[in-house]
Amino acid sequence: MQPRVLFASVILGCVMPLAPAAADASLEYAVKAAYLPKFVPFITWPDSAFDSPAAPVTICVLGADPFGGKLEQAAGGVKSGDRAVTVRHLAGPDPSAACQMIFLGPGDPAVAEGTLDAMKGKPVVTVTDSGLKAHGVISFLIEANHVRFDIDDAAAAQDGLAVSSKLLGLAHAVKQRGQP
Amino acid sequence: MRRRGWIPSVIGALTAAAILLAAGVLMAVYQEQLYSNQQAKSVREQAQILAASASAAILFDDRKAAQEYVDALRVNPELQAAAIYGGDGHLIAGFARGTRLPALLTSAGSGSGAGYIDIAVPASQNGAHAGIVLLRALTEPAERRYARYAGLILLVTMGALVIAVLSFAQAQLSRRAQQLASVNTRLHEEMEERRKTEEALRQSHKMEAIGQLSGGIAHDFNNLIMIVKGNLRLLKRKLGDETQGSAGYIASADEALDRAANLTQRILAFSRRQPLMPQRVNLSTLAQGLSELVRHSVGERVEITMRLHGSWSTLCDLNQMENVILNLAINARDAMPDGGRLVVETRDVTVTEPPPDVESQSFVPGDYASLAVIDTGMGMPEDVRQRAVDPFFTTKPLGKGTGLGLSMTFGFVRQSGGYLVIESKPGKGTAVTILMPRDPETA
Numbered sequence: 001m002q003p004r005v006l007f008a009s010v011i012l013g014c015v016m017p018l019a020p021a022a023a024d025a026s027l028e029y030a031v032k033a034a035y036l037p038k039f040v041p042f043i044t045w046p047d048s049a050f051d052s053p054a055a056p057v058t059i060c061v062l063g064a065d066p067f068g069g070k071l072e073q074a075a076g077g078v079k080s081g082d083r084a085v086t087v088r089h090l091a092g093p094d095p096s097a098a099c100q101m102i103f104l105g106p107g108d109p110a111v112a113e114g115t116l117d118a119m120k121g122k123p124v125v126t127v128t129d130s131g132l133k134a135h136g137v138i139s140f141l142i143e144a145n146h147v148r149f150d151i152d153d154a155a156a157a158q159d160g161l162a163v164s165s166k167l168l169g170l171a172h173a174v175k176q177r178g179q180p
Numbered sequence: 181m182r183r184r185g186w187i188p189s190v191i192g193a194l195t196a197a198a199i200l201l202a203a204g205v206l207m208a209v210y211q212e213q214l215y216s217n218q219q220a221k222s223v224r225e226q227a228q229i230l231a232a233s234a235s236a237a238i239l240f241d242d243r244k245a246a247q248e249y250v251d252a253l254r255v256n257p258e259l260q261a262a263a264i265y266g267g268d269g270h271l272i273a274g275f276a277r278g279t280r281l282p283a284l285l286t287s288a289g290s291g292s293g294a295g296y297i298d299i300a301v302p303a304s305q306n307g308a309h310a311g312i313v314l315l316r317a318l319t320e321p322a323e324r325r326y327a328r329y330a331g332l333i334l335l336v337t338m339g340a341l342v343i344a345v346l347s348f349a350q351a352q353l354s355r356r357a358q359q360l361a362s363v364n365t366r367l368h369e370e371m372e373e374r375r376k377t378e379e380a381l382r383q384s385h386k387m388e389a390i391g392q393l394s395g396g397i398a399h400d401f402n403n404l405i406m407i408v409k410g411n412l413r414l415l416k417r418k419l420g421d422e423t424q425g426s427a428g429y430i431a432s433a434d435e436a437l438d439r440a441a442n443l444t445q446r447i448l449a450f451s452r453r454q455p456l457m458p459q460r461v462n463l464s465t466l467a468q469g470l471s472e473l474v475r476h477s478v479g480e481r482v483e484i485t486m487r488l489h490g491s492w493s494t495l496c497d498l499n500q501m502e503n504v505i506l507n508l509a510i511n512a513r514d515a516m517p518d519g520g521r522l523v524v525e526t527r528d529v530t531v532t533e534p535p536p537d538v539e540s541q542s543f544v545p546g547d548y549a550s551l552a553v554i555d556t557g558m559g560m561p562e563d564v565r566q567r568a569v570d571p572f573f574t575t576k577p578l579g580k581g582t583g584l585g586l587s588m589t590f591g592f593v594r595q596s597g598g599y600l601v602i603e604s605k606p607g608k609g610t611a612v613t614i615l616m617p618r619d620p621e622t623a
Contacts, residue, residue: 038239041306080306166236166305170245 026068031147032140033070036103036127037078037085039138042167046160049100049123056084060099062115063107065089066129093118101125102136109133123160137161141172148172193347197340204336208329216297216319219258220290223299223317226253231303231313234264238272238303238311246273253315260296261316267309274314285312295319380539383566390571391591395451398444405444409437446584449500450571450591456497458596460619463551464488464526466501474509474524481519482512490526492549494616496596504592507585508553508612514576515557515610523554531615535601537566547618548598554611560604568602589614 040057047053057080061071075085090097093115102119104112106129113134119126126136130147137156140149150173156163157177168174230249237245246264250273253262261281263274269286279296291298296316303310416430448454467488475484505524512522527550534543560568560575567573569590574583586602593600597617604610 035240038308041239041308042236078308080308082307164236164305166233170236170240170242 025066028142028147029066029068030070032129033067034074035140035147035149036071036101037075039101039125039127039167040078040085041080042164043101043125043156044162044164045100045123049160050083051098054082056086057100058086058088058098060088060090060097060102061105062090062093062102063105063111066105099124101127103127103129104132104134104136105129106131119159120155121159125156125159125161137163143172150174153177190344190348190351193340193344197337197344200336200340201333204333208332212325212329219317219319220297220299223259223297223315224290224301226256226259227299227301227313227315230262230264230315231301231310234313235303235305235310238264238266239305239308241266241272243272250274258317259315260318261314263314264303265312265314267311269312272311276316279316281314281316285314288312292319377539380537381541383537384539384542387569387590391451391453394447394571395453398447398451399453402441402444402448405437405441409434409441412437443584446588447571450584450587454500454592454595456500456592456595458495459498460493460621461496461498461501462491462493463501463549463616464490466498467505467524467526467551470502470505471524473506474522477506477509478513478522482516483519483521485521485523487523487525490528490549490551492528492547492618494549494596494598495619496598496616497592500592504589504614505551505553507589511585511612512553512555512557512610515555515559520556520609522556523552525552525554526550527552528618529615535599535613535615536603537601538599543599544597544617548615549618550613550615552611552613554609556609559606559608559610560602561606565602565604569600586612 036059040059045057059071059075061067065071072087075087078085088097088099090099090102093111095118100123102115102124104115104126109132112128112132116126116128116134116136119136125138128134128136128139130140130142132139135150135152137152137159138149139152140147142148149171151163151168151171152175153163153168154175154177230253234246234249236242237249250262250264253259254275259277260279261274261276263276263281263285264272265285266272269284271281271283271285274281285300288300288302290300296318298314298316300312300314303313412430412434416427419426445454467486471484471486478484509522509524516522529548529550530546531548532545534540564575569586570583571587572583573587586600590600593614593616599615601613601615602610603613
């Protein structure tokens, strides 16, 4: 992996220029909806995270759905290995729900923080929306009108997750494993 | 005989050349195939590496990162173009040097154009389709490849031609060597021929010189004998009846003179100076007439066979010829002290080659009446045979022969225009053949 690539910033402006975020929140969430299933092939879960070898990867959305069905649309065509990608909406924190990735929306920051604490050490990729103070394994951010993401590889390692270096290379910032 | 002997070797060389040429062409084709396969393989591997590393950039539509991946391939001068296409087929990133990239690419595969090959491979991450990576690699222009192979083929052809020329030269050389060998053999034969001729000539000259010398002496001697003989006759007449017992001395001297005259006569015969009275003689008739006398001369222990097949006549002195036949018969008898077989043979022969020991310059080809006296006696070694006609050469005990018999025969035969041939081998017997020229007026 070339160093320049590692430090490269992700720019999506060409295809999806974002006008003032507030004015076009639906476009911002369309991009995020497209991203979420695409993270899946770059992440390796431990076998214990699934009921069976063919079980799908489930993306859970906690609280209100900001995507308006676009997430289901994006996840429909994605396959990671033999696994399909499904979407599940959770009204509130549900420790019994079998999620491999959980999206914490811009709702109540306290719920988000509580969920993050609850998921610590579990093989679940936590994705926090931009605007939230707390950060999951992956956290969206808006930079120069473009949707980008940070990756906390140290947290991923604690959770037993492996994130592909290719994805790390595209991230805005990476918290390397082994660092406090 | 072997003039065309070089053809197979040259054909062989040309065949070898053709095989070499064919092998060269096959090798070139094979190398060409191998080269393009290897190039395609190498380009495909580069495309797969690019596809694997750029999958995240494609999936997240990160054009800058994708362009950096693509630009890393610019260092390869073989690549004319490299491009990354997204999942929906649109161009995300790429570069092109002197060529145009397709704006849309939806399927992987490979293709080729003038001087380039296209390799397109799918990019995916963990089974999720991301997009397509296209590499366009320059191929060596056909003319340059063919020029390279043409050089190779030229070398091979020249090598083959050299082989052909060498084998041709080799064939020529061996032909020349064979010619030389045969010429050498002929030269040796001619040298041997010449040696024999020289020997015959030398012998002839020797006989000539001896003949002249002895003939001259014998001639004068004969005159002296005649004078003595005449005076002896006068003395006898003068004494008349009053010889008073000296008649015995006169008779004894007269007898000795006769013998001396006889001897000089023989020498004259050998030196071809005797007066001859040629007449037509048929050798078969002559031999038939002499058969009783011959039988009487050789005795009962020798069996005589007459094979008188000759019909041609010859011109010669009849009395001398009779002497010759008797002489030869007596020689044959002396060669067979314990008895044996004597053959007297006459034939008509046409001679085209000089007989043995006859020098070619003095030989006249033509028809000859031949008479041969053949015995089964002790024969002669070669050195004796060669000296057999030398005057006063004899192998008989002292007092038994004069050494003039064969010399006389030789002189007479030569004086009559004929040839004397002596063939002999120790223990096998001797054949003495007289060839007399055919009298042209006889039928």
